[in-house]
Amino acid sequence: MDFAALSRRVETGLWVYDFDAGRIIWANGPGLDIWNAATLTELSQRDLLSDMSVSVKRRLAQYLQDFIAKDAVFSEFWTVYPGGIPRPLQVRFSGLRLGDGRMALLCEGRIAEMHEHEALRRADALIHTQVMISLYNRAGKALYSNPAASRAFAGLDGDLGRRFVHRRDYTSLLDALERAGEANQIAQIHTEGGRRWHEMTARFCHDPASGQPSILISETDVSRLKEEEERASKIAYTDALTGLPNRLALAPIFERMMDGARVRDRHFGILFIDLDHFKAVNDTLGHAFGDMLLKEMACRLSRLCRRGDHVVRLGGDEFLFFAAFRGRGDQRLHKLSGDIIASLSEPVLCEERVMAVTPSIGIALYPQHGADMPRLMQGADLALYAAKGSGRNGFCFFSSEMRAASEEKHALATDLKRAMAQGEFEVHYQPRLRARDLVPVGAEALVRWRHPARGLVPPGQFIALCEEIGLIGELGRFVLGEALRQQGEWREAGYRISMSVNISLRELCDPDFAQEVAVALAASGCRGPELELELTETLFLDDSAPVRANMELLRAMGVRISIDDFGTGYSNFARLHEMSVDCIKIDRSFVRALPKNRALTEAVISMARLMKARIVVEGIETEEQAAWVRRFDCDEIQGFLFGRPIPPAEFIAGLQISKTTPEEELRRIIFG
Template sequence: MPKVSVAKRVALQAEAEPAVWHGRDLLDRLATAVWIFDIDEGRVVWGNEMALDIWAAVDLEELRARRMKDNMSPAVSRRLLQYQIDFIEKDAVFTEMWTLYPRGVPRPLQVRFSGFRLPDGRMAMLCEGRDEMSLVPEAIRSADVLLHTHLMISLHTIEGRTLYCNPAARADFDIRYGSLSDRFVDPHDFTSLLHQLESVGEARLIAEVYTAQGKRWHELIARSCFDPVSGSPSLILSESDVTELKEAEALAKKLAHHDPLTGLYNRLSLPLRFEELAARAQRMGSRISLLFIDLDQFKAVNDTLGHLQGDNLLRDVAGRLREICSEDDVVVRLAGDEFLFLLLQRQDVACRLKSVSDSVLERLSITVESDRHQLMVTPSIGIAHYPDHGTDIQALMRRADLAMYQAKAAGRNQVFVYNETLSRAREEELELLSGLRDGLRYGQIIPFYQPRVSAEDGSIIGMEALARWKHPKLGMVPPSTFIPLAEKAGLINQIGTIVLEQAVEQREQWMRNGIDLTISVNLSLRQLCETGFSDVVEACLNRHSCPPERLELELTETLFSESDPLVQENLNRIRALGVRIAIDDFGTGYSNIARLNELAVDCIKIDRSLVSQLPKNEEMVRLVISMCKLMQVTIVAEGIENETVAEWARSHGVQELQGYLYGAPLPAACAEKLARNSNLQFSKIDVDNNRFVAAGI
């Protein structure tokens, strides 16, 4: 039979015969304080004389009147509720060090707690306290700290059986997992803890554990010790809940490795994702196809419809790629409108690459609409294979990128697979780009000048400045080669500024030499999108004392229709300076006539593609000339190669002519000679070969 204390037996007898209270005198004579505590009500319902002394009570009635629950700390309340549950479910008995505070004065006691049924059937608590005032303060305080701390402290046998839990541990532990080993979600964590204890006598780890609140992450510190009761080898465990920290770390990791706009993996996560995929490919004897995807016309969506619409498009594209992607594949957003699709080619599905490529072409051909615009976005795709074209992600990306640019060059909305020819072409392009940067640094970019003549008398009335690159080894590099490269590399602004500055300065030099010409210079969209570009133009005019009406800036027809507010602001300010505005390549696109009139364009240059077809397409050119006359602008015909076309243009009201009939683009010195004597003719062959030999000189 279980051992029952004297106080318990007397209390049971008193409970059975409450009217008689046999043995009450005996209870009052005990040196042990005995009282019954109603856990639900939070008050003492009975106590002997020693209990009254411990609680500093005048009498029992006064003690029973105290509502201790009102001033009870949350830790004590939780502990008492734990006791109550264990009394009911396990008939448990506890002996612990407690500090009571009768009338605010601390009173440390060694208390034995056991369950006690009240007459109404509720579970109360029988308390037997022994005065421990002789204990050293450190012992008293340590016992109190164990009661109130949020740190979970527990004692276990080496096998994992629980010997003791402080209130925080008791509240957190899930009673369904009685053994310490059962509390670990991953059994390897418990094994690791024991291994560390065996090796160094101490263990520290963060593990996922089962708790009363479900699965949580705990930081556990374990030390080897001995059970102070049995002397058996044991381990003492302290735990703190670090779930919020782990969740924050997981969120930070997710944010660091995922694109915030689309939710796809980002560039930072790519090496790890590729390593995982490559390891699987090696195990399966498969290869990986890397699809480098770039969206055609995405910039037009941002510029025309706004960045909000562009962001919505990117989210839509990400969603469509997810639908194509299988569990074996990885989709990454690199930056802007560039995506990677890493496809694991399983041997049992040999044609999957074509299927996926076709799906990407189809699903990413998207019409984007607004109230006034409709744009078609398509994908250009370059493909490189692992391990055929490289074994590391950077090499594969470079080669897939080369193939993607080949797809764009071939007309966009296409798929190209990398080959060695692309690599050689890219190396040549990079070498040329490096040379172009040096060319800008060392003054190799210079303007050549092509004359514009009066249709009436053939006199030279202006010069168009055209950028040329005088390479020290390659000679004259064609603009068709280096201008697209400069635009792609973001160098076109520097080239435009250099040509503008040199052309205006050259005009000033000619003026000092008695030659008064209008100088025209081409503008790029990048220049007009630069804040304060109009200030650059004004400063250049002032620096070289150039009358604004003697400078003409040429914009392509498509550029002139640009609706960007910054472009519009720069054009308005340039026009306000008195600088002439010309529309180049007119007839190759769609122009808003109302917009042309709004800005009061000074000159329209009919594109050489129309002029060169004369007289076969004379009806179309007549229509263009009629439109120009209605706008009352100067009309220039470009691409005049022979006298027949020149005569047709003169007879239909064209005011200025430009083309090889009157002179190819020439260096400044040759252009000056030509301006002094328009009868000079520079051989086109000599011009192309950079000899500039004038006939008859």
């Protein structure tokens, strides 16, 4: 391009800026004057990017995009600083395609006069805007304030650093400026009207009057917005019922407690508090009374707080008490736990009703039991579980053994979920013998878990866990189906014995349970009267609609009902009579204590006779126990003396022996 010819066509200052190089590559005579340059060579050697502000770089990048996209033209006031001397200019910017195809910036500029309309409008805008605009030198001394800023900071000494309520906010602002050339921040500021929240935008620039490096700050008052945020935050972080901090407040409270531990050498513990049997309060007295009780418990816990303590309601009847202490803290936490138990256990009177609840407490210490909130909460939760397991209405400190046991339980739960899919469960059978002649007349189906690493796992180690993780229904269906299938095979082989299967409350509450039993019976070819379902005494106390419906359908199919572990629960004889049970199994604990508790055992058996059901005594392990039961005229006996639970092949071998062996010989085989 013929720049010489171009320069003859304009009378104003003219120069071409190379975006990529960050340098002026051509200028006419007036352009050299504007930039205070003797020659083009000297001007083109200046690196304009070295002290260019972030905002100017961003603006030039936008010019480049607009030139390429839509051949735009801009006319603006700019100030350049050749040799540090400010030159206010009226500049017309347009795009210029270079010989290599790249886009450059063509600038037409002339010295701006203050009387020009754009300058007047800009000055008037600075006067009337409510945005506070201030200019400071790099030392933080005020160089200029528009009227809004002057009003806000009247009476202050013009030092930028002293405007900040918290020195750390000023330091943070300067650090951000040094890193990026600009900064955005919300901070508390000293103003003529007191402390206010300001949203600030700061950037490095040059003073248009002196050309010296400066800091330009624009800010708006956002105090009302901050107040609204604080109100919203308070609502979000506060439990609506009790007024205590809620679960969302845990993280900030934990941070404050950790700060106290670091700065003031204070440790803390968390006490996980759960109200024992609180559900019964809601069920018997209603949720309104339950809510009143929770509010009273919250007030009592709050009264036990010392400086530095916090109480949080996690939800339901669960609370968390953050307790600060110095040293080991055992003494304070022991006393505090005792005080909490004593305070919460005091009866509550509401509308002429009196109710008392007791708390269980699990305690974990920071940092001994966990250095973060999740681990500390887990420790306190495990300790709470231990406190409940010890009889409730007490407290327990976390120990590493609890976590190990929890991890073992978690691993076992993971294995259980895999075990069903991989067919690791199997059913063993324990014989039930007719008491008068020791002939096997029934079998109890008992599940076993053949773990690939642990070997054969007895049900006592996994049934409760199956209940917890929701696997008991699937496991129950497997046992029922396998037991009935096996019973069908034995019947075809000529052995007609009844089959008893234990069922859980979760199964009995399933509306589809009776239908599943009907399907299993049909698939095996077995009849209802050949199946006996064993329920614990406590299951009979459940009178819910699904339970009643299932029991009616099972009765209609002829399925027999048995009470397992009779004598250990809280029997309601009217309810048991209403259910018309077919069989009662006397719990093994009575047999084990013979002959010392002979009178009690005989009384329990007598009560069972009143129900006109078959009586089975289980848990027989000695000849003496067997002889006593046979003399007392019970119907069936069961126990290790006659056989442990065994696989199907071994069980049928025993049936074959019993079928071909006279009673005397059979007794000799059994009793040795």
